[in-house]
Amino acid sequence: MKRSLTLVALLAAGSAQADSVVEREIELGLGYLDEGSFRYGKYTGLVDDGFEVIANFRFLSRPAWGSDTTTHWRFEGHRLGFDARRLEAEWGDQGRQRLRADFQETPRNLFNDGVSPFLGVGSTRLLLPAGWEATDATTGGMTTLNENLFDVSQRTRRREGSLDYRLHFAGAWRLDTTFRRQLKEGRGELAGTIGTNGGNSRAALLPASVDYETDTFDVSLTREGTDHTFGVAWHGSFFRNGDRDLTWQNPFGVQPQWQPGAAFPDGFGQLAALPDNDFQQFRLFGQLALTPTTRASLDLAMGRMRQDQRFLPYSVDPALAPEPLPRTDLNGRVDTTLAHLRVTSRPLPRLSLVGRLRHEERDNRTPRDVYQPVSGDAGLQTSFEGGRINRPYSLTRREVGFDGAWRLPERTRLTFGYENRLRQRDFSEVNSAREHVFRAGVSTQRFAYASLGIDVSHEQRDVNRYIGNRPLLATRVPGSVDPEAFENHPNLRRYYLADRDRDRVQVRADLYPDDRWHLGAAFAWNRDDYADDRFGLNESTLRSWMFDGGFVPRDDVRLSVFYHHDRYSAEQSGRSFTAAPPTVTDPDRNWFVDTRDTHETWGVSLDLEDLGARFEALRGLGGNGELDLRVSYTDSRSRGRVDVEAGPALAAENLPPLSTRFRVLALEGTYRLAAGSEIRLAYEHERYRSRDFALDDVAPDSVPQVLLFGEASPRYTVNWFTVSYRYRF
Numbered sequence: 217m218k219r220s221l222t223l224v225a226l227l228a229a230g231s232a233q234a235d236s237v238v239e240r241e242i243e244l245g246l247g248y249l250d251e252g253s254f255r256y257g258k259y260t261g262l263v264d265d266g267f268e269v270i271a272n273f274r275f276l277s278r279p280a281w282g283s284d285t286t287t288h289w290r291f292e293g294h295r296l297g298f299d300a301r302r303l304e305a306e307w308g309d310q311g312r313q314r315l316r317a318d319f320q321e322t323p324r325n326l327f328n329d330g331v332s333p334f335l336g337v338g339s340t341r342l343l344l345p346a347g348w349e350a351t352d353a354t355t356g357g358m359t360t361l362n363e364n365l366f367d368v369s370q371r372t373r374r375r376e377g378s379l380d381y382r383l384h385f386a387g388a389w390r391l392d393t394t395f396r397r398q399l400k401e402g403r404g405e406l407a408g409t410i411g412t413n414g415g416n417s418r419a420a421l422l423p424a425s426v427d428y429e430t431d432t433f434d435v436s437l438t439r440e441g442t443d444h445t446f447g448v449a450w451h452g453s454f455f456r457n458g459d460r461d462l463t464w465q466n467p468f469g470v471q472p473q474w475q476p477g478a479a480f481p482d483g484f485g486q487l488a489a490l491p492d493n494d495f496q497q498f499r500l501f502g503q504l505a506l507t508p509t510t511r512a513s514l515d516l517a518m519g520r521m522r523q524d525q526r527f528l529p530y531s532v533d534p535a536l537a538p539e540p541l542p543r544t545d546l547n548g549r550v551d552t553t554l555a556h557l558r559v560t561s562r563p564l565p566r567l568s569l570v571g572r573l574r575h576e577e578r579d580n581r582t583p584r585d586v587y588q589p590v591s592g593d594a595g596l597q598t599s600f601e602g603g604r605i606n607r608p609y610s611l612t613r614r615e616v617g618f619d620g621a622w623r624l625p626e627r628t629r630l631t632f633g634y635e636n637r638l639r640q641r642d643f644s645e646v647n648s649a650r651e652h653v654f655r656a657g658v659s660t661q662r663f664a665y666a667s668l669g670i671d672v673s674h675e676q677r678d679v680n681r682y683i684g685n686r687p688l689l690a691t692r693v694p695g696s697v698d699p700e701a702f703e704n705h706p707n708l709r710r711y712y713l714a715d716r717d718r719d720r721v722q723v724r725a726d727l728y729p730d731d732r733w734h735l736g737a738a739f740a741w742n743r744d745d746y747a748d749d750r751f752g753l754n755e756s757t758l759r760s761w762m763f764d765g766g767f768v769p770r771d772d773v774r775l776s777v778f779y780h781h782d783r784y785s786a787e788q789s790g791r792s793f794t795a796a797p798p799t800v801t802d803p804d805r806n807w808f809v810d811t812r813d814t815h816e817t818w819g820v821s822l823d824l825e826d827l828g829a830r831f832e833a834l835r836g837l838g839g840n841g842e843l844d845l846r847v848s849y850t851d852s853r854s855r856g857r858v859d860v861e862a863g864p865a866l867a868a869e870n871l872p873p874l875s876t877r878f879r880v881l882a883l884e885g886t887y888r889l890a891a892g893s894e895i896r897l898a899y900e901h902e903r904y905r906s907r908d909f910a911l912d913d914v915a916p917d918s919v920p921q922v923l924l925f926g927e928a929s930p931r932y933t934v935n936w937f938t939v940s941y942r943y944r945f
Contacts, residue, residue, distance in 0.1 A: 235283035238276070245270035245896070245940025253932035254328040254369070256902060261299025261323040262936070269297030270940045279310070286310040299323045299373070316380040321373060324402075328369035330423075330925030331916060333361060333467060337368065337423045338403065340489075342464040350469035350480040353418055355917035357469050365916065368423050368925060372402030390438045400428040405925075408485045410466050412595035416473040420464065420923035427458030428490070436499075446502030451519075453495045461528055462487045467923055471594070475536060478594035485593045486532040491525030497552070510561040515554065523548035530597060531590035537597045542585035546606075553577040566623040574615040580608035580642070586693055601696040607643040607687065614638040617653070626662035631655070631671070643690045646713040649679040665728045675718040682709060705791055705800065709746070711753040717745045734766040756786040772825035779818040786811045792866055804865035812857045821848035842888040852878040872909040879903045892944035900936040 247268040249256075257263035276290040290306045301321050308314035334342040345364045351357040378396040385391070406424040411417030431454045438447035466483035477483060497519030505511050524545045530537035555575040562568050586603040590596070598604075617635030624630060633655040640648045657671035685702040720742045727735040740760040748754055764778040789808045793799040827843040856874035881901040888894045908929035916926040 235280050235285040236277050236287075237280050239274070239278075239944070241272075241274040241942065241944045243270065243272040243896075243940050243942040245938060247936060247938040250935045250937075251933065253934050254325050254371075255904065255930035256932055256934050257299075257323070258325050259300060259322060260295075261325070263325060263328075270938060271296035286312070312384055314380075314382045317378070318380075319375075319377045321375050324372045324374070326370040327925075327927040327930070328367070328371070330368040330370065330927040331365040332368045332421070332423055332925060333358075333364045333366070333923075334423065334464065335366075337366075338425050340425065340459050340462050342422060342462070344465045344467055344480070348467070348480065350467060353416075353468045353471035353474075353479065354920040355468075355923055356920060358467060358917065358923075361917055368403075370403055370405055370423070372400055372404065372426050375399045375401075388439050388441055390440065392434070392436045392438070394432075394434040396430075396432040398428075398430045398432075400426055400430075402426045406462060406487060408462070408464050408487055410468065410474075410478065410483065410485050410592045410594050411471070412473065412591035416471050416594070417592060418466075418468045418471070418921050420467055421925050422462060422464055422487075424462050424489075425459050429456045429458070430454070443505035444503060447500075449499040449501070451495075451497045451499070455490075455494070456492050457490050459489045460525075461489055463532060466593075474594040475596060477533065477535075483593070484532045486528060488525075488528050491523050491546075493521065493523040493525075493548075495519060495521045506559075507561075509563065510559065512557070512559045514558075515556040517552070517554040519552040519554075521548070521550040521552070530588070531593050533590075533593060536590045536593065536595070537588075539588050539597055539600075542587065543583070546582060548582045548608075549580075551577075551579040551581060553579070568621045569618060570620070571618045572616070574613075576611075576613040578609075578611045580610045582606070582608035584608060601693050603693060605691045605693070607691055609644070610642040612638075612640040619655070626660070628658065628660040628662055631657040631659075643687055644713065645682050645684055645686050645710060646679045649677055649713065651675055651677045665730075667726045669722075669724045671720075671722045673718075673720045675716075675720075677714075677716045677718075679713060679715055682713065684708065705751055705793060707749075707751050708790065709750045709752040711746065714746050714750065714752065719743050719745075732768050734764075736762075736764045738762040751790045752788060754787045754789055756784070759783045774823040775821070777818075777820045780816070782813075782815040784811075784813040784815075802863075802865060804863040807860065807862040807866060807868060810859040810861075812859075813854065814856075815852075815854045817850065817852040819848065819850035821846065844886045846882075846884045848880075848882045850878075850880045852876075872907075874908055876906040877904070894942050896938070896940050896942060898936075898938045901934075902936070903933045905931050 247262075247270055249262055249265050249268065252263055252265040254263050262268065272294050273296075274290075274292045276288070278288045279285040287307070287309050289308070290304070292302075292304045294302045296303075299321065300323060303317075303319045305317045306314065333344055333348065335345060336342050347360050348364060349359045351359060355361070376396060376398040378394065380394045381392075383391040404424045404426045406422045407419050408422050409417055409419045431452075433452040434449070436447055436449035438445065463484055463486045466478065466480050466485060468479060468483075470479040474483075497517050499515070499517040501513075501515045503511060503513040524547055526545050527541050527543070530539075530541065553575070554577075555573075557573045559571045560569070561571075584605055584607075586600060586605055588598045588600060588603040590598075615635060615637050617633060619633035620631065622630045622632075633653075635651075635653040635655075637651040637653065638648065639650075653673060653675045655671070655673040657669065659667070659669035661667045684704055684706050685700070688701065688703050689697065689699065720740070722738070722740045724738045725736065727733075729735075738761070740758070742758040744753075744756045746752065746754050759782070761781045762779070765776065767775040787808070787810055789806065791800075791802075792805045792807060793802075799805055822845075824845045827845065854874075854876045858871040858874075860868045860870055862868035879902070882898070883900075884896070884898040886894050886896050906929040911927060911929040914924060914926065916924045918924065918926075
């Protein structure tokens with residue numbers, strides 16, 4: 217902070233050359249938050265009540281009009297007194313070269329009212345306190361839980377710096393280089409599980425360390441001509457995790473189906489952290505004017521992802537895994553290919569056409585092996601016949617289509633298009649799926665005071681044979697399971713792999729009664745329809761309405777309002793079944809879920825400029841009496857409902873409703889004391905309320921099989937006051 221202010225002072229002391237124009241701006245002030253709120257400062261870091269420093273600056277130099285100077289520079293700082301701050305610097309020689317540097321910090325605060333019994337938070341080994349007791353394998357058996365809970369927060373901080381350089385040389389050539397480094401530190405959340413199956417598994421939410429580093433490089437060489445552009449580029453991304461794993465002591469007592477030593481105090485669990493990985497891509501691209509009215513562009517790229525992080529052992533308890541891993545690391549490799557051809561043409565004065573062909577391929581070349589896992593560090597190692605084979609997913613996407621536009625008389629435009637999509641997957645229930653997309657629309661401005669636009673589309677996805685147990689068979693040792701065996705119900709369909717019809721309609725109208733008024737309205741409707749005789753997502757619908765308006769009675773008065781309403785509904789179905797064969801075909805075990813979500817947002821803002829010209833009393837305050845005011849209010853709310861219906865063999869009830877309410881009132885005034893000198897006062901009132909049955913009144917031990925953090929859904933009311941002085945010179 218001190219170094220930044222020192223540099224600002226040095227720049228401020230500099231003088232402009234005659235052939236350059238230097239602009240300087242400094243803003244200093246104080247802000248006051250009347251009540252601390254972790255959620256209010258989610259991305260700003262303003263979480264504690266009290267005073268905060270406001271410090272912003274901007275310095276730039278640009279060539280004066282008509283001068284021979286071609287160099288320019290810029291140095292800016294924003295929110296320097298906050299945890300979310302940014303510094304930017306740029307120097308350039310017009311048409312020759314440019315250098316940019318950027319640094320920013322961004323916090324992300326999720327909650328600070330959680331609790332956990334684990335010691336060693338921030339490390340990779342979590343232990344329970346000395347007085348911990350666990351009489352059985354439930355949270356109710358943790359008899360000393362309450363006296364051994366410690367406060368836990370979930371927050372991260374991202375720091376990112378970048379350096380960008382551009383060089384023009386040899387007439388039409390340009391070199392671009394960029395380097396970015398991102399550091400992310402803090403505390404996140406992981407769920408650790410002990411146990412072998414759904415009946416005896418126990419879980420605990422764990423405060424996990426976050427220590428990520430990502431370096432990104434981009435280099436490109438481009439040649440730009442009058443009728444062509446072509447170039448080559450390289451992209452590299454390298455991720456490193458400072459933590460390799462997370463080990464935790466099992467807080468649950470003895471479970472009869474666990475192996476000896478798996479329960480507290482001797483039992484431990486272990487999770488692998490995100491592995492180090494690399495991605496590199498080489499790219500060729502270009503554009504060419506084929507005729508005066510036709511242009512083609514081509515983009516070709518080939519990349520490779522690698523991940524060879526050393527495996528953790530099957531279990532943190534070596535006695536549970538006598539058979540070693542088949543290899544020391546995954547040796548993961550995915551080759552990517554991209555080819556994109558696009559042709560634009562105007563064959564007729566009123567007709568425009570765009571054709572495109574796109575091919576994307578993710579070829580997963582990761583070796584396949586049989587792994588004999590130890591489920592949840594609590595059971596015996598799986599036999600070779602019971603082992604699982606990893607699935608190196610591959611995906612190919614091909615798209616071919618065109619769009620057109622025909623200009624009709626009286627400022628009317630007709631649009632149309634078609635697209636054919638093909639998706640091919642490995643180790644999936646569906647090997648290939650094809651989609652047909654039809655689009656059409658019309659817009660007109662033929663009326664003097666109105667414009668209207670309508671767009672419609674229809675998508676139809678057809679999949680080949682759906683084999684629900686294909687992923688199961690692909691991951692089991694050949695001959696170890698019956699070919700008709702299944703894990704998911706045979707009638708269940710994954711929504712992104714199922715036959716689907718999608719229809720969309722969008723309508724937009726704008727009215728201009730006169731130069732002072734503007735009124736707009738829009739409606740959007742989207743419906744996805746799946747096969748009704750299958751389980752899974754059966755239907756979803758989104759309806760959206762939007763209205764906005766503006767009134768400008770004079771140049772220094774502006775009023776605007778808006779209202780947005782979204783309503784989402786979805787219907788899904790399933791069947792609860794067990795290993796007993798009769799339950800698989802029993803319709804009395806069917807269940808149905810009907811989801812309804814509604815979101816509403818409305819707001820109003822009023823801008824008043826130069827009030828001093830109309831209120832003589834303002835000139836008595838000193839300065840030149842120019843005062844600008846802005847008032848805005850925004851109200852946003854959402855409501856969610858989940859209705860559950862089940863057959864006579866099941867017991868079910870509706871889930872509690874979900875809701876949020878977010879209101880913001882903002883007032884801002886700027887009083888100009890003199891040319892380039894002004895005082896800014898601002899006030900913001902923010903109120904947030906939410907109800908979430910997954911958090912509200914849920915204590916750490918509310919669920920017998922899961923140890924939770926016990927945080928509540930966010931609620932806060934804060935007032936933020938600022939006063940600052942801005943000086944331009």
